[in-house]
Amino acid sequence: MNRIILAFENQRLALSYPESLHRVIQLLFANIQAPIGSPGRTLVVQEDECSERFSIQCDGATKFCGVRRDDCLLLLLGEVVHALITDLNSGVALHAGAVLCGERAILLPGGTGVGKSCLTAWLADRGFSYLTDECVVLRPQVPYLSALARPLITKNRVSISIAELKKMNKTSIVAGSNAIFWPQDVTPPGQPRDCQLIILPRFEDGAQLRIESLNAAQTALELTACNVNARNLSDHGFGIVTSFARCVPAIMVRYGGFDQLAGTFDMLLKLIAESKLSYHATRRLLTLFRTSEAASVKRTSEHLVAADRDGDCEG
Amino acid sequence: MEHQSILNLIPMPLGGVELADMEGEWVLYSYERETMVYLNDSAHVIWRLCDGKRTVKEITDVLASAFPDAEKKITIDVSETIQRLMQEGILKLGEA
Numbered sequence: 379m380n381r382i383i384l385a386f387e388n389q390r391l392a393l394s395y396p397e398s399l400h401r402v403i404q405l406l407f408a409n410i411q412a413p414i415g416s417p418g419r420t421l422v423v424q425e426d427e428c429s430e431r432f433s434i435q436c437d438g439a440t441k442f443c444g445v446r447r448d449d450c451l452l453l454l455l456g457e458v459v460h461a462l463i464t465d466l467n468s469g470v471a472l473h474a475g476a477v478l479c480g481e482r483a484i485l486l487p488g489g490t491g492v493g494k495s496c497l498t499a500w501l502a503d504r505g506f507s508y509l510t511d512e513c514v515v516l517r518p519q520v521p522y523l524s525a526l527a528r529p530l531i532t533k534n535r536v537s538i539s540i541a542e543l544k545k546m547n548k549t550s551i552v553a554g555s556n557a558i559f560w561p562q563d564v565t566p567p568g569q570p571r572d573c574q575l576i577i578l579p580r581f582e583d584g585a586q587l588r589i590e591s592l593n594a595a596q597t598a599l600e601l602t603a604c605n606v607n608a609r610n611l612s613d614h615g616f617g618i619v620t621s622f623a624r625c626v627p628a629i630m631v632r633y634g635g636f637d638q639l640a641g642t643f644d645m646l647l648k649l650i651a652e653s654k655l656s657y658h659a660t661r662r663l664l665t666l667f668r669t670s671e672a673a674s675v676k677r678t679s680e681h682l683v684a685a686d687r688d689g690d691c692e693g
Numbered sequence: 694m695e696h697q698s699i700l701n702l703i704p705m706p707l708g709g710v711e712l713a714d715m716e717g718e719w720v721l722y723s724y725e726r727e728t729m730v731y732l733n734d735s736a737h738v739i740w741r742l743c744d745g746k747r748t749v750k751e752i753t754d755v756l757a758s759a760f761p762d763a764e765k766k767i768t769i770d771v772s773e774t775i776q777r778l779m780q781e782g783i784l785k786l787g788e789a
């Protein structure tokens with residue numbers, strides 16, 4: 379068995395695996411390997427050489443058994459992320475993608491099915507440097523974030539196919555209907571990046587392109603909905619989330635296909651990045667896309683408490 | 694729950710709730726429910742008046758005296774807001 383240490387923020391994980399998976403494990407986890415450190419958790423992948431099936435154990439408990447190689451690798455990616463954020467308490471862990479535009483990060487928070495991974499992949503294909511499509515930690519030093527580097531995963535039911543991506547390394551690390559691959563332009567994890575913009579993706583089949591600027595309260599609601607480690611933090615991350623939401627401008631982009639975004643949305647992002655606008659100036663610029671605020675809150679959260687039914691509240 | 698039936702009850706904030714000013718709008722976070730709730734200006738004023746001492750009627754009267762032209766709307770708003778905050782686990786109603 380081979381053994382490596384994987385690290386993210388203040389967490390360490392020991393991963394043991396059979397020699398037959400060595401090459402692919404190195405491809406999957408090269409960017410989060412740590413040379414030393416005592417692990418908090420252990421993951422063990424075992425192979426039944428007779429059946430060529432695999433099992434995954436976490437801290438001695440069997441999580442999966444009898445799975446095929448490619449399914450095992452996909453499941454292992456999820457287990458590694460889960461193990462690295464379960465006890466993480468150095469910041470607010472979000473289900474989110476992230477790319478770099480110049481030296482500054484763009485955060486793409488979102489739950490399953492909103493098009494987060496696809497938009498992250500598309501941006502990585504349009505000249506933005508890839509950080510992650512899965513997990514970001516908002517650090518107490520607002521507005522800095524850290525990204526958990528892992529390969530892009532495009533699932534068989536999603537709105538984008540690898541064929542649409544022109545600048546990607548299109549060779550999937552696994553076979554099958556789900557593709558796992560690294561973009562060509564990947565920024566290795568390192569120092570935390572300051573976050574210039576928050577984008578909330580909303581892919582809806584057949585939808586018209588619409589960009590909406592969000593106010594700070596709406597942004598806080600959206601970030602909270604993506605928080606995956608609230609219970610590890612003394613204030614559930616409330617302070618960091620609200621500080622981020624006040625500081626970093628946010629937009630929601632609804633789209634029905636990437637053809638709508640080419641030359642429009644990507645250009646807007648590059649304009650903001652290349653202009654080196656301040657947070658205040660960026661927020662000011664994005665008021666161009668502000669719609670009725672009460673209506674926006676209703677769409678973005680189930681937790682609306684608005685006594686004013688006429689939608690005339692001001693932000 | 695109709696407004697009339699709660700008029701004499703006292704809305705009481707439950708523990709473990711934190712309020713933040715988000716540039717003129719407000720969010721409440723419930724530690725127990727792990728949910729965040731958005732308050733617009735009107736809802737925020739109502740929340741502030743829920744001090745565990747005033748009844749629903751007294752809260753309505755305070756607002757109606759400040760905005761006499763909107764008394765009917767205020768009555769509905771206070772009732773709906775309090776009930777929504779109850780649904781979110783942020784308030785409970787107690788006997789006067």
